[in-house]
Amino acid sequence: MKSLVVVFLSAAALSGAPLFVVISAAALLSFHLLGIDLSVVVIEMYRLAANPMLIALLLFAFAGYVLAESGASRRLVRLSTALMGQAPGGLAIVSILTCAFFTALTGASGVTIVALGGLLYPALITDRYGEKFSLGLLTTCGSLGLLFPPSLPLIIYGLVADVNISHLFLAGLLPGILMVLLLSAYSVYEGVRSGSAVAHARFNVRELFAAVREAFWEMLLPVVVLGGIFSGFLVLSEAAAITAFYVLVVEVVIHREVKIQDLPSVMVKAATMVGAIIIILGASLAFNSFLIDQQVPNIILDFMQNRVESKFAFLIILNLFLLAVGCVLDIYSALVIVVPLIVPIAASYDVNLLHLGIIFLTNLQIGYSTPPIGMNLFIASLRFDKPIVRLYLSSIPFMVILLATLALITFVPLLSLILIG
Amino acid sequence: MDSIPAMISRLGKITGHVEKGLLVALTGFLVGFALLQIVLRNFFSTGLVWGDTLLRHVVLWIGLLGASRATAENGHIRIDLLTRMLPEAGTRGVELVGNTLSLAVCAALFYASWNFVLTEYESRAVAFASVPYWPLETAFPLCFGLMTIRYAALVAGGVYRPRRGGPS
Numbered sequence: 110m111k112s113l114v115v116v117f118l119s120a121a122a123l124s125g126a127p128l129f130v131v132i133s134a135a136a137l138l139s140f141h142l143l144g145i146d147l148s149v150v151v152i153e154m155y156r157l158a159a160n161p162m163l164i165a166l167l168l169f170a171f172a173g174y175v176l177a178e179s180g181a182s183r184r185l186v187r188l189s190t191a192l193m194g195q196a197p198g199g200l201a202i203v204s205i206l207t208c209a210f211f212t213a214l215t216g217a218s219g220v221t222i223v224a225l226g227g228l229l230y231p232a233l234i235t236d237r238y239g240e241k242f243s244l245g246l247l248t249t250c251g252s253l254g255l256l257f258p259p260s261l262p263l264i265i266y267g268l269v270a271d272v273n274i275s276h277l278f279l280a281g282l283l284p285g286i287l288m289v290l291l292l293s294a295y296s297v298y299e300g301v302r303s304g305s306a307v308a309h310a311r312f313n314v315r316e317l318f319a320a321v322r323e324a325f326w327e328m329l330l331p332v333v334v335l336g337g338i339f340s341g342f343l344v345l346s347e348a349a350a351i352t353a354f355y356v357l358v359v360e361v362v363i364h365r366e367v368k369i370q371d372l373p374s375v376m377v378k379a380a381t382m383v384g385a386i387i388i389i390l391g392a393s394l395a396f397n398s399f400l401i402d403q404q405v406p407n408i409i410l411d412f413m414q415n416r417v418e419s420k421f422a423f424l425i426i427l428n429l430f431l432l433a434v435g436c437v438l439d440i441y442s443a444l445v446i447v448v449p450l451i452v453p454i455a456a457s458y459d460v461n462l463l464h465l466g467i468i469f470l471t472n473l474q475i476g477y478s479t480p481p482i483g484m485n486l487f488i489a490s491l492r493f494d495k496p497i498v499r500l501y502l503s504s505i506p507f508m509v510i511l512l513a514t515l516a517l518i519t520f521v522p523l524l525s526l527i528l529i530g
Numbered sequence: 531m532d533s534i535p536a537m538i539s540r541l542g543k544i545t546g547h548v549e550k551g552l553l554v555a556l557t558g559f560l561v562g563f564a565l566l567q568i569v570l571r572n573f574f575s576t577g578l579v580w581g582d583t584l585l586r587h588v589v590l591w592i593g594l595l596g597a598s599r600a601t602a603e604n605g606h607i608r609i610d611l612l613t614r615m616l617p618e619a620g621t622r623g624v625e626l627v628g629n630t631l632s633l634a635v636c637a638a639l640f641y642a643s644w645n646f647v648l649t650e651y652e653s654r655a656v657a658f659a660s661v662p663y664w665p666l667e668t669a670f671p672l673c674f675g676l677m678t679i680r681y682a683a684l685v686a687g688g689v690y691r692p693r694r695g696g697p698s
Contacts, residue, residue, distance in 0.1 A: 126628035127606035129597070130635045137638050147642040148649065151670055155646075158590040158666075161582065164564065167589055171557065342572065346585075350564035357561075376557040377550050377599065384596020385606050391593075439607050 114138050128442045129385075132392040139399045153398050154391035161346050162268045167383050168349035169259045172356040173215035174379040176327075178367050179360040182211060182224045184324040186232075191320040195312045198300030200236045202293045204229045205250055209289055212254030214330070216261035216382075222251040222488045230493060242299050244495060245503035246292075249511065251485040252477040253292070255440075255470050256285035259334050259349070262440050262473070265386070266466045269448040274345055275338050280463040280525040284471065284518045291510050326359040386441045393445035406453045413454055423458045424519050427451070428472060435476015439484060443473055460522075467525040471518050475511045478504045538683065545676065546602060549595055556592050560585065580658030587657075587666045594673035601677045626688040633681035640678050643670035 114135075122131045136150050157163060176182075189203040196202070204225070212221045226247050233243035255262050258278035267274035321328070333355045337343035343351065360367045367375070400406065417423050434443050448469065455465045477485045480501045490497045518524055563585060571577045578584075600606045612624050650664040657663045 121628065121631045122609050123612045124624045124628045124631075125608050125612060126631045127601075127608050129606065130632045133639060134631065134635045137635065137642070146645070147638065148646040150639070151643040151646040154670070155590075155667065157593065158586045161586060163589045163593065164560070164585055167557075167592060168561065168564070171561075343568065347564065347568050350561060350568060353561050354565055373550065373554040376554050380553045380557060380592050380596035381599040381603060381605050382596070384593050384598070385600040387593030388597035388600075389607060437609060439609075442607055 111142075114142075128438075129388040129392045132389065132396050132446070136392060136395040136399055139396070139403075143399075150395040153395035156394050157387060157391050160268060161344075162264060162274065163387065164346040165259070165274075165349040166261060166264050166268075166386070167379070168346070168353040169214070169264070170216065170261060170383050171376065171379040172349070172353045173220070174375050174382075175353075175356045175360050175367055175372075176211075177215055177220045177224050178371065178375050179364060180366045181324075181327050181360070182207065183228060184320075184327060185210060186225070186228050188320040188324040188328070191313070191317040196297075198293065198297035200229075200233055201238060201242075201246055201296030201300060204233065204246055205253065205289055205292050205296065208247075208250035209254035209257060209285070212250075212252060213257035213260045216255075221254075222247060222485065222492050226251075226489065226492045237303055238299065239303055241499075241503045242303070242506075244489065244493060244500060245505070245507050246296070247493075248485050248489040248500055248504050249292075249478050249507035251488065252440075252474045253288065254285070255474045256281035256288070256467060258282075258338075259345075259352070260470075261386075262444060262470055263466070264345075265390070265441060265444045266448060266469060268390075269445055270452050270462055270466060272462045272466065276463055276529050277466055278335070278338070279528040280467050281470070282528060283524050284467050284514070287517065287524065288471075288511065288514045291514055292507070295506070295510055326363055330355070389442055390445050393449075396446075397449045400450070406450055409450060410454050410457060414457065417458075420458045420460065421520075423454075424460070424468075427455070427468065428515065428519055431469060431472035432476065432479070435473045436479050436483065438476075440470075440473045440477070443476075444469070461526060463529065464522045464525045468515075468519050471511075471515050475508065475515065478508065478511075542602075542680075542683070546599075549599055549602075549676075553592060553595050553599070556588050556595075560588050560592065563588075583658050587669075590666075591669045594669045598673045598676045598680075601680045622688065626685065629681055629684045629688060633678065633685050636674050636678040636681055640671055640674035643667075643674055647671055 118131055118135055118138075121134065122128065133150065136153075137147055140147060140149055185207045186203060189206050190200065193199040193202050193206070207229075208221050208225055211225060215221060215224075230243055230247055233246070234240065238246075254260065258281065260281075263277050263281060264274055266272075267277045330352070334348060334352050337348040337351055338345060357372075361369060361372070413423070417426060431443075431447075434447055438446070451465070451469075452462065456462065477483050480486065486497055486500045486504070489495070489500050563581065567577055567581050567585075597606075608628075616624060647664050647667050647670065650662075650667055655663045657666055
């Protein structure tokens with residue numbers, strides 16, 4: 110009976126039924142087979158309302174959608190071009206920096222590729238970067254920045270694994286910067302090689318000044334987001350409310366690019382995206398309580414401990430497993446389904462849970478661009494109107510760099526933990 | 531014969547407007563009220579004790595109504611490996627299977643949440659001030675009810691008009 114249920118649900122998942130339906134079905138069937146009243150599923154889902162972090166999730170997402178609707182992406186590109194455009198590989202580095210900034214604020218929901226790709230791709234081609242390099246860069250960068258606060262996946266990991274989210278924000282900083290640096294180094298190499306390093310515009314103080322003035326309010330955004338949290342004045346949900354308010358004032362009142370009458374549709378868009386995440390989160394709360402009730406994490410734990418001895422071996426297996434997960438599941442589903450199962454195992458191998466979170470997100474970030482169903486590949490294919498196979502090939506060099514970063518992040522825990530002290 | 535589908539689509543539109551209106555009102559309220567709480571806490575060293583409970587339920591409502599919108603707009607997260615690989619005709623069959631399962635699950639969730647709210651109604655537990663919990667929890671049957679109806683419409687559309695593709 111059990112295996113029949115598993116086969117049925119796997120088929121349902123592959124047939125494209127929403128994941129919340131598949132997970133809820135698993136929870137409903139499991140509790141039904143145990144003879145427990147089905148309202149327990151809803152009681153477990155109701156635990157959503159006990160979690161103050163969902164407020165932060167929603168408000169940060171709203172702020173991100175308002176930003177995406179405004180001309181913030183254009184201003185940021187102008188600013189970073191004025192700063193970096195002249196250096197070899199400059200424009201590629203501009204792409205990396207603006208994508209990272211934008212993704213941190215909007216989550217890797219494809220907004221980055223859609224909002225920035227259209228600006229950056231023609232610019233990269235004009236600057237004589239190869240098509241293959243430009244496509245690969247923008248596809249990979251669509252999920253770069255997930256390790257920077259206040260990225261939604263970081264918040265979700267903190268929520269599911271029950272670790273301090275402010276600490277998690279700190280843990281992501283150095284690994285995120287490392288990733289940006291390595292990708293930038295490759296871009297410089299590629300820029301020199303393809304001859305795009307020839308400066309087409311000299312460094313211009315006046316342009317830099319104008320760009321700073323234009324993007325000034327957006328430049329302050331990291332201070333607004335992080336200042337409140339790390340100064341200890343605000344809890345996360347309050348920082349999110351301040352961020353939402355700040356972004357509204359900047360884009361609606363100061364820049365006047367988002368009209369008041371556009372706000373309802375932005376609100377609905379943000380709520381729809383967050384709703385799709387929250388319902389999966391709710392369903393998985395129910396299903397996980399069944400798994401814990403049946404001691405499934407303990408069974409997996411015993412299985413692993415009998416076969417895998419060292420922490421080193423465990424981390425390698427973990428990465429291979431997560432890369433596979435990242436290929437088939439999107440980041441939010443992967444977090445809510447896999448994290449509760451992995452956390453007790455990782456703890457038994459003495460892996461710090463903050464470090465685990467960074468490993469987790471790095472893997473899932475890579476998964477966004479891996480064939481066959483990495484979401485970035487599909488979005489980029491639509492956005493740039495290129496066949497998906499060409500995007501597979503373009504992404505390979507970037508994948509290699511990201512995998513190298515992953516290895517460093519995994520085996521140098523200090524990278525994630527040193528800032529926490 | 532034409533008037534029934536027309537009526538259904540009009541009803542669907544009205545429901546959509548109500549949902550969106552609620553989402554906008556609740557999100558606006560959430561931002562405003564969260565700011566108010568910050569001001570009260572930091573400048574007046576006070577705060578509304580029941581404020582946090584209220585805000586968490588507002589987010590629950592937004593999340594569930596948002597999920598209901600995601601059903602209407604085909605915005606749910608899914609692994610659509612099969613539908614991406616299959617030819618057009620096969621896709622429709624697979625989608626019909628997926629929608630039928632979704633219909634069954636949402637109906638079961640509606641039933642479960644209805645029972646849940648009934649139990650809570652009888653217990654008369656108080657959330658804050660003199661507001662009991664059960665009205666706050668009606669978001670569940672509401673959301674799952676709407677989803678059930680939407681999936682029923684999708685299944686019906688898939689069965690009766692398989693040649694024209696799914697209803698929009």
